[in-house]
Amino acid sequence: MKGEEGVRIGDIGRREGRLIKISLSDLMPLPSPYDKPELEPALTEPKPEWSSNYVTELDGYVAIDVPWKPKGREEEEKLIEKFLEGLRKLTSREGNWTFLQPLLLSLDYCAKCQNCAEACPIYVASGRKDAYRPTYRSEVLRRIYDKYILKKPGVNIELNARTILRLGELAYRCTLCRRCVQACPLGIDNGLIAHEIRKLLSMEMGIAPTALHEKGTVLQLKTGSSTGMNPKAFMNMVNFMEDLIYEKLGRKIKIPVDEKGADVLLIHNAGEYISWPENPAAYAIILEEAGVSWTLSSELVGYDAVNYGVWYDDAQLARIAMRHIEVARKLEVKRIIIGECGHATKALLVVADRLLKDDYRIPRESVLPMLKNIVESGKLNLDPSRNNFPVTLHDPCNIVRLAGIVEPQRVILRRIAPMFREMEPHGVHNYCCGGGSGFAIMNSLNFPEWRIKVASRMKFKQILEAFKDAIDPSIPKYVCAPCSNCKGELRDLLTHYRATELYNIHYGGLAELVVNAMVDLKEPYVDFTAQ
Amino acid sequence: MSLKYMEVGGRKIELDEDGFLKDPSTWNEEVAKILCKEECRDPDTGQMGVMKDEHWKVVKYLRQYWERFGMCPPIRMLVKETGIPLQRIYQLFPNGPAKGACRVAGAPKPTGCV
Numbered sequence: 001m002k003g004e005e006g007v008r009i010g011d012i013g014r015r016e017g018r019l020i021k022i023s024l025s026d027l028m029p030l031p032s033p034y035d036k037p038e039l040e041p042a043l044t045e046p047k048p049e050w051s052s053n054y055v056t057e058l059d060g061y062v063a064i065d066v067p068w069k070p071k072g073r074e075e076e077e078k079l080i081e082k083f084l085e086g087l088r089k090l091t092s093r094e095g096n097w098t099f100l101q102p103l104l105l106s107l108d109y110c111a112k113c114q115n116c117a118e119a120c121p122i123y124v125a126s127g128r129k130d131a132y133r134p135t136y137r138s139e140v141l142r143r144i145y146d147k148y149i150l151k152k153p154g155v156n157i158e159l160n161a162r163t164i165l166r167l168g169e170l171a172y173r174c175t176l177c178r179r180c181v182q183a184c185p186l187g188i189d190n191g192l193i194a195h196e197i198r199k200l201l202s203m204e205m206g207i208a209p210t211a212l213h214e215k216g217t218v219l220q221l222k223t224g225s226s227t228g229m230n231p232k233a234f235m236n237m238v239n240f241m242e243d244l245i246y247e248k249l250g251r252k253i254k255i256p257v258d259e260k261g262a263d264v265l266l267i268h269n270a271g272e273y274i275s276w277p278e279n280p281a282a283y284a285i286i287l288e289e290a291g292v293s294w295t296l297s298s299e300l301v302g303y304d305a306v307n308y309g310v311w312y313d314d315a316q317l318a319r320i321a322m323r324h325i326e327v328a329r330k331l332e333v334k335r336i337i338i339g340e341c342g343h344a345t346k347a348l349l350v351v352a353d354r355l356l357k358d359d360y361r362i363p364r365e366s367v368l369p370m371l372k373n374i375v376e377s378g379k380l381n382l383d384p385s386r387n388n389f390p391v392t393l394h395d396p397c398n399i400v401r402l403a404g405i406v407e408p409q410r411v412i413l414r415r416i417a418p419m420f421r422e423m424e425p426h427g428v429h430n431y432c433c434g435g436g437s438g439f440a441i442m443n444s445l446n447f448p449e450w451r452i453k454v455a456s457r458m459k460f461k462q463i464l465e466a467f468k469d470a471i472d473p474s475i476p477k478y479v480c481a482p483c484s485n486c487k488g489e490l491r492d493l494l495t496h497y498r499a500t501e502l503y504n505i506h507y508g509g510l511a512e513l514v515v516n517a518m519v520d521l522k523e524p525y526v527d528f529t530a531q
Numbered sequence: 532m533s534l535k536y537m538e539v540g541g542r543k544i545e546l547d548e549d550g551f552l553k554d555p556s557t558w559n560e561e562v563a564k565i566l567c568k569e570e571c572r573d574p575d576t577g578q579m580g581v582m583k584d585e586h587w588k589v590v591k592y593l594r595q596y597w598e599r600f601g602m603c604p605p606i607r608m609l610v611k612e613t614g615i616p617l618q619r620i621y622q623l624f625p626n627g628p629a630k631g632a633c634r635v636a637g638a639p640k641p642t643g644c645v
């Protein structure tokens with residue numbers, strides 16, 4: 001595995017300095033009008049003092065923002081010991097009840113054909129840095145497993161503290177989009193391996209980015225939401241949305257909360273209420289118009305669909321998923337529907353399935369098929385010409401590639417957005433927004449710079465290409481992203497490149513476009529002057 | 532934003548890496564006046580570190596909301612309740628309502644998918 005930098009597997013523990021050097025001139029070029037260097041903001045250097053607590057030796061960026069660098073020989077040995085103990089658990093039946101089989105199959109053999117590397121937006125956008133290959137971190141873990149757990153002879157890897165520190169950071173240079181899995185002729189899941197390294201770090205060693213753990217799952221279980229929103233604040237959001245709806249619709253709607261026996265418990269990502277209240281408000285309008293029996297919950301955790309555990313820790317995942325199910329049981333609803341949120345959809349629909357037995361097997365669905373059925377039912381009075389601007393669709397990885405919900409959102413857009421155009425590639429072959437697996441909310445130190453410059457670069461290229469016939473700033477353009485995390489990333493991406501200001505490119509959810517097409521509205525629901 | 536703590540009236544106030552208060556209960560108006568040096572801009576002259584009535588209106592509303600609900604309100608609510616348009620808020624707080632104004636109001640860094 002020799003690339004332009006010539007970084008080899010063994011270098012992860014051996015090399016001095018940074019393993020990867022990011023530079024603007026190496027990054028994948030952006031298409032017009034962003035092919036001009038003056039539109040590309042410069043890179044910054046990490047502060048020298050960071051290196052005493054955090055790992056800047058991978059690429060100069062820091063995702064793991066809790067101090068975890070060992071001080072002295074003794075602490076280094078302890079770190080290695082704990083890592084190996086975690087790896088033993090991760091690869092044993094008792095220690096890994098979720099993903100043991102695919103992990104062991106993925107660790108077993110890799111042909112190093114590198115088909116996955118060209119499928120990885122991070123590897124390609126970075127300028128093809130060797131250590132960002134999906135196979136790089138996998139091969140490091142495979143060799144450690146072979147040498148120190150299976151005790152195979154002749155395996156070339158040295159497990160020292162630097163190996164673990166760099167590997168830990170490297171587990172957070174993959175958005176878990178799992179596009180690499182599709183490209184692998186052997187079905188190896190390199191995305192899963194990145195996920196399992198995160199799990200080892202969190203579950204055995206107590207190491208996880210603050211945004212995911214302390215200010216994520218821990219805060220959610222304590223206050224009810226990773227935003228810190230408590231039930232009282234949630235009710236304030238409901239009142240606020242009712243006012244918003246009155247302003248837009250000209251009539252009052254009572255948003256149902258804690259309605260026992262409703263058909264549907266709708267759980268949104270609570271970030272929507274704070275950052276994009278038009279989205280949950282749009283659902284309230286649509287469900288009212290369509291006559292659906294539905295409710296929100298004001299119970300702790302029942303109003304926040306997020307489950308960051310799916311990105312780094314199975315125990316936290318299980319705790320939150322069980323809370324969601326218990327809330328639904330108490331309300332005696334027929335099914336749970338997750339709003340426009342990708343990871344929450346995968347967490348509760350797919351991954352939590354292994355947790356749920358008997359009475360706990362409540363049907364769980366994404367909101368997109370229901371929205372499609374409503375749009376097709378003719379219950380909403382829709383005039384597509386109200387969406388008379390170019391629209392493209394971003395496919396959230398967790399909803400599309402990883403949960404198989406591909407068509408409903410397209411059926412809707414073809415009906416309500418006459419200037420809808422696909423990105424290339426799209427559907428299950430989409431590229432991640434760059435904010436996947438928690439990146440969009442990891443804002444400590446210099447990590448936002450890395451995720452925008454490298455992880456989101458392919459998405460920005462796709463957006464510019466989708467709108468190349470309409471790049472003229474006088475034409476408003478809409479990137480439809482039915483996922484809160486993706487929206488957060490798109491906001492930061494468009495802000496970084498001043499793309500709203502310079503080229504009139506906007507972003508938002510799907511339900512907003514549906515409501516924008518409703519003929520009953522006097523004013524447009526989508527407000528291009530607001531962003 | 533390299534401060535790790537600041538001294539206000541003999542008290543040592545801790546800040547996180549991004550300059551937000553570590554403990555929001557340590558906030559008072561004196562603290563706001565110090566934080567404003569990096570966040571508040573005079574919309575007429577462009578000078579930083581100036582706190583006018585409009586700044587205070589935003590900051591006091593945010594602080595009140597935070598004390599009541601333990602989080603910062605939606606931007607749309609802030610605009611509606613203070614009557615100050617979003618563009619004006621960006622003129623007053625160049626880092627924006629969440630990163631700039633909420634910081635001066637002593638709220639911790641926003642968390643979750645916001």
